[in-house]
Structure formats: C-alpha cells, structure tokens
Amino acid sequence: MSEPHSPASPSPAPLLWQHSLTQLGPQFFTRLQPTPLATPAWAARNHALASELGWSALLDDAHLSALAGNALLAGSDPLATVYSGHQFGHWAGQLGDGRAIWLGEAASALGLQEIQLKGAGPTPYSRRGDGRAVLRSSIREYLCSEAMHGLGIPTTRALSLVASPEPVRRETLETAAVVARVAPSFLRFGHLEHFAAQGDVDSLRTLVDHFIDHHLPQADERAPRWQGNRYAAMLDLVQDSTARLLAQWQAVGFCHGVMNTDNMSLLGLTIDYGPFQFMDGFDPGHICNHTDTQGRYAYSRQPNIAYWNLFCLAQALLPLIEDQDLTLQVLEGYKTGFPRALGDAMRAKLGLIGELASDDLRESDWSLVEDLLQLMAKQRLDFTHFWRQLSHAVAAHQEGSLAAFEPVRDLFVDRDSWQAWLSRYMQRLGAANFSEVGQSMLRVNPKFVLRNHLAEIAIRQAQSGDFSEIETLHNLLKSPFDEHPGFEAYADLPPDWARQLEISCSS
Structure with a gap:
C-alpha cells in the first residue's frame, strides 16, 4: 500500500526555502504533488554531501517519506517546469519535467540549492509516461553524479536514493526508485528554447533575467565586453562553461549518450544521466547509447554537438540580444575555448x-x-x-x-x-x-571510474535486495585518484561479459 500524503515530514532542522522561480508566473511551471511510492526504503544516503550542505538531518529516517515523495518537506512548494528542445537533432516541441518534481531552493553551506525528486510520479509534461524512474537507472544516476563530482567535473549531485517494490513497466517489469538530486539550478537550454519557439519574448526575458540575477550575475560584469549586452554576456559565459565541461568529459573518456538541448545545463553541469558510459577500450567513434543508431552522440562527436546545441541556445536568445552578428561573434569563443581547454586537460594528463x-x-x-x-x-x-x-x-x-x-x-x-x-x-x-x-x-588520471560492469553488479545485487555494493562503489568513486588498498579489483580491466551490456534511453 502507498503511504498517504502528510502536510510535512517532521524536521528537527527545517530548511530555509526560497521560491524565486514561482514568483515569475504560472507559464513557467505547474504546481502538483508527488505521487506516493509503495513501501519506500533507503537504498543509499549521501551523508558526505548532506554534511557539505549542512543538511545532515535531512537523511534521518524521519525524512524517508519526504524523499520518497510520500510526504512534503516543510516549506517546500512542489512543481514541474515546462521546457522544449531538440532531440537527436530534431525539434521535439514541448517537453518539460516528465518525472522530476522541483521542491524549491533551500539555503545551504554551499549557497542556495534546488532540490528535485526524480521518479516521483507523473506531471503534465510526462507525455503519457508514468513519471517513475526504475531502480536500475536510478542507481546509475546516483553513482555517476557522485563519481563525476569526485573527478572534479561539474554535475548535479545525488543526495539520496529510495527504492520500492512498486512495479514499473519498461522493456521488462522492473521496480521503482526516487533520486533526490540537488544543483544550484536545473534550468536547461530547453527552458529558453520553449518560450523563444512560442514567440513569447516577454516570458523569455523574464526567465533569462531571473537566471542571470539569481545564478549568473557575472553576466553583468562581462557585459562591457559585449557592448553592454547582458544577454550576449550570458551566452558567452554559458559557451565558456560548456566548453570546459566538454573538455573534462573527453579527458576522462566520458560519453553522455543523449546530448539533446533539453539535457544541457545553463550552468555547465553534467545533467540527466541516462545511457552514459566511461569508455573501456578507447574508440573515438564509440556509441554508448544503444538507441543512438546513427551515432549522433558518439564520443568524438560530443564537442561538435555541444556547439550545435549552443547555436540552438543562441537562436533562442537572439530576440533578446537583438544583434545576429554579435551573437555569432560570441559563439566563436567556443571554437577557440574548447580546443584550449581540452589541450590543457590532456597536457595535464601527460604531466x-x-x-x-x-x-x-x-x-x-x-x-x-x-x-x-x-x-x-x-x-x-x-x-x-x-x-x-x-x-x-x-x-x-x-x-x-x-x-x-x-x-x-x-x-x-x-x-x-x-x-x-x-x-x-x-x-x-x-x-x-x-x-x-x-x-x-x-592526481588527474583516476584509478576508478564507474565502468558499466561495476554499475551492473551493483544493480543486480540491489534488485535482489542487497544495496551494499552501491555504498562500496560510492566510497571508491568519491575519491577516484586514491589507491584504496584492497579494492584493486574495482580498477581491473572489464570482464568479457561486459561487452554484452547495452545501455539505452529506457529508464
């Protein structure tokens, strides 16, 4: 039986919330309640992150219901945001948070952090989906977001993973899970594309001004470089952070798998861990996503795809920048910034x-x-x-x-x-x-990465009710450059059966 909603989960140290996004207007989101999850249980708790944030109390047993979506954190204001985007190179129209429910932005020792529950039920943007996430993909996201953080690569973070025996139908019958993830902002390229595509320049301006004021105030400092244009300066900062992110991905052999514009963070974070992979055998043409039959998101193509996505973002911002030549000039920065960032990263790998x-x-x-x-x-x-x-x-x-x-x-x-x-x-x-x-x-060439077969072992054990391997991997991956004596097997070459693993968009 599912647990009923309660107004608030007991909180010995209530979070101090701000809800600036909700003040922008109803066109940006839909308020809703998470859908209760049957018999939730902790699968993993990221105590290290909770401590960094000053939120340690949030991971006590009293908050399990809230982080499963069965109760509300005191002061939260759950909603789902609307966005659009290009998927596999084609305009997909309206998308939105189909299974991620935004709880609000809360004060922390690391500054304001937004909290989302991924897999907490359907939203108006679920596109006939069930709004759930399966345990398999949730384990991969929980582990990889923390693995990327351990590598020093900008990413959303995973605070907790809650499992449930509730059935979820994908290619086969699986079980549900909810990941609580945090980031300074979950705004994506697609949020801006949505309003630009509608020709709603007023809403576009409102959202971009919100983003700059709350998340990227450096744009106003950089604006004098771009004729005082804060929107051009914002694009410049986004292309710069994207270039540096892609250089870091390439330097560790990371393949994202689904670099659609709606999976691109305006803050240059790695976001939406679906069919990702850290390469085993080095192959520039490697395709990690079984669904990507054309190889659009192959490892070697990722940098150019990032530029393509930035071009889409620039088109969305053009009604605000109001100068096509200036916009294209800003984008030129990626063509020099990415090679330089990648060159520096690879030079560091060689000492x-x-x-x-x-x-x-x-x-x-x-x-x-x-x-x-x-x-x-x-x-x-x-x-x-x-x-x-x-x-x-x-x-x-x-x-x-x-x-x-x-x-x-x-x-x-x-x-x-x-x-x-x-x-x-x-x-x-x-x-x-x-x-x-x-x-x-x-210090820059890791001993441990989240190889597919390591994640698969953790998944299979978790599906049988044993979550211990998740904790083992998390402890290794949060400090991947350390030797970790006694755990050498986790740095071994992948077994032969690993070649048979296929990762797709199904999650």
Missing part, C-alpha cells in the same frame, strides 16, 4: 604543467597527444587503465633506465610505434623531476 605554455609549445604538445591517442585507438587500449599505468611509470622512472615503462610497453602490440612516441615524450619532459610529474599525473 606537462607548471609552466606558461606558448602557442608553439601548446601546438607541439597537442601533436604529442594526438599521436598517442591514435596509438591507443589503433589497439583499443583501455582508456582509464592506460593513463593510470603511464602515470605510475613516470612516477617510478629512474634516470638511465626505461624499466618503469615496461608494463606500459607490454600493452602495445606495435611496440616500435610506442617506443618512438615514448622517446619524444621523454625528450619533452627533459630534466623534469619525474617523481613530481608522475604524482601530478596520478
């Missing part, structure tokens, strides 16, 4: 930091990076494993001997090509302190 690099040196270093990536792709070397092995080799290198690099050499069939590349790399490092360089590499 080529600690100096102000000239353009010529950056170009030379990028040639070194490209040639190495081609070697890796030729042999489908495991992405995470290779970079970690190389880091250890550099850290252990002793002058006059290349013995420390033998484990890396053994990864290659074409050892001559590897040796030629290594000679260039060693020449580039020159008289560097190899121990220090190697240690810097170990």
Whole structure:
C-alpha cells in the first residue's frame, strides 16, 4: 500500500526555502504533488554531501517519506517546469519535467540549492509516461553524479536514493526508485528554447533575467565586453562553461549518450544521466547509447554537438540580444575555448604543467597527444587503465633506465610505434623531476571510474535486495585518484561479459 500524503515530514532542522522561480508566473511551471511510492526504503544516503550542505538531518529516517515523495518537506512548494528542445537533432516541441518534481531552493553551506525528486510520479509534461524512474537507472544516476563530482567535473549531485517494490513497466517489469538530486539550478537550454519557439519574448526575458540575477550575475560584469549586452554576456559565459565541461568529459573518456538541448545545463553541469558510459577500450567513434543508431552522440562527436546545441541556445536568445552578428561573434569563443581547454586537460594528463605554455609549445604538445591517442585507438587500449599505468611509470622512472615503462610497453602490440612516441615524450619532459610529474599525473588520471560492469553488479545485487555494493562503489568513486588498498579489483580491466551490456534511453 502507498503511504498517504502528510502536510510535512517532521524536521528537527527545517530548511530555509526560497521560491524565486514561482514568483515569475504560472507559464513557467505547474504546481502538483508527488505521487506516493509503495513501501519506500533507503537504498543509499549521501551523508558526505548532506554534511557539505549542512543538511545532515535531512537523511534521518524521519525524512524517508519526504524523499520518497510520500510526504512534503516543510516549506517546500512542489512543481514541474515546462521546457522544449531538440532531440537527436530534431525539434521535439514541448517537453518539460516528465518525472522530476522541483521542491524549491533551500539555503545551504554551499549557497542556495534546488532540490528535485526524480521518479516521483507523473506531471503534465510526462507525455503519457508514468513519471517513475526504475531502480536500475536510478542507481546509475546516483553513482555517476557522485563519481563525476569526485573527478572534479561539474554535475548535479545525488543526495539520496529510495527504492520500492512498486512495479514499473519498461522493456521488462522492473521496480521503482526516487533520486533526490540537488544543483544550484536545473534550468536547461530547453527552458529558453520553449518560450523563444512560442514567440513569447516577454516570458523569455523574464526567465533569462531571473537566471542571470539569481545564478549568473557575472553576466553583468562581462557585459562591457559585449557592448553592454547582458544577454550576449550570458551566452558567452554559458559557451565558456560548456566548453570546459566538454573538455573534462573527453579527458576522462566520458560519453553522455543523449546530448539533446533539453539535457544541457545553463550552468555547465553534467545533467540527466541516462545511457552514459566511461569508455573501456578507447574508440573515438564509440556509441554508448544503444538507441543512438546513427551515432549522433558518439564520443568524438560530443564537442561538435555541444556547439550545435549552443547555436540552438543562441537562436533562442537572439530576440533578446537583438544583434545576429554579435551573437555569432560570441559563439566563436567556443571554437577557440574548447580546443584550449581540452589541450590543457590532456597536457595535464601527460604531466606537462607548471609552466606558461606558448602557442608553439601548446601546438607541439597537442601533436604529442594526438599521436598517442591514435596509438591507443589503433589497439583499443583501455582508456582509464592506460593513463593510470603511464602515470605510475613516470612516477617510478629512474634516470638511465626505461624499466618503469615496461608494463606500459607490454600493452602495445606495435611496440616500435610506442617506443618512438615514448622517446619524444621523454625528450619533452627533459630534466623534469619525474617523481613530481608522475604524482601530478596520478592526481588527474583516476584509478576508478564507474565502468558499466561495476554499475551492473551493483544493480543486480540491489534488485535482489542487497544495496551494499552501491555504498562500496560510492566510497571508491568519491575519491577516484586514491589507491584504496584492497579494492584493486574495482580498477581491473572489464570482464568479457561486459561487452554484452547495452545501455539505452529506457529508464
């Protein structure tokens, strides 16, 4: 039986709420109540995040009902927002929060944070869906959002995961779950596209002004660069944060899988963890989403897709910027900003930091990076494993001997090509302190990432009622650069059965 709604869950330390979004007008959202979930139980609680936020009391048992959607947090104002977007390159029209219910924005030690319950039931924007999320995909989101945070990559965060035996029909019959996730803002490119597509410039301006005033005040500081135009300055900041985000994704081998415009955060956060994957064998053309039959969102295409999405955002903002040439000029920043950010990230992976690099040196270093990536792709070397092995080799290198690099050499069939590349790399490092360089590499090349097979093991155990593997993975992934003695198996190459795993948009 489902638990009935109660006005508020007991709260020893009530959150201090603000609801600025609700003051904008009813065209932006629909107020509604979450749908109660049958027999909810904690599957995971992110005590570390709760402590960071100053919300530790929120994860006590008294708040289980509220974080399942069966009761309301005192002072919350649940609603679902409307947005539109381009999906797989085509205009999809009105979309909206189909299963995410926004509770409000609450004060925290990290500033105002919005709280959403994902999987808490249908909304007016569910498009004939049930508004639920299944345990399988919810575990993946809970773990990956925290894994990305551990890697230093901007992301929404997961506060809790609640499981239920309530049945949910997807390709097969599965069970339901609710993720409570937090972020400074959940506004997406699609929120702006929605009102631009309707020709509702007044509502578009209202929403963009709200976003700048509450979430991106730096736009007003940057406006003088763009003829005093705060909307052009906002676009500039969004393209810049998007460029840096994409560089970080590429540098760790992360594939998002569904980079639709409605899955792009205006704050440059990784959002909406569906068919994502950290690559195993390095393949620039890798497609992680089984539903993406055309390979639109393949790993190597992600940076260009981000630009395409930014162009859609720019079109939505054009009625406010009111200058097409200026708008296109702003977008040019991505074409230089992304390569520079990716170059810096890859140089750091090779330990080529600690100096102000000239353009010529950056170009030379990028040639070194490209040639190495081609070697890796030729042999489908495991992405995470290779970079970690190389880091250890550099850290252990002793002058006059290349013995420390033998484990890396053994990864290659074409050892001559590897040796030629290594000679260039060693020449580039020159008289560097190899121990220090190697240690810097170990701080950017993780030992642990959320590989598909690790998530799958946690899912299978959770489906049988054992949630312990979720906690184990969370503890490793929140500090992925540490060695974690005794947990080496979690950094091993994937088993053969992992190749059979298929991840789709179904969640």
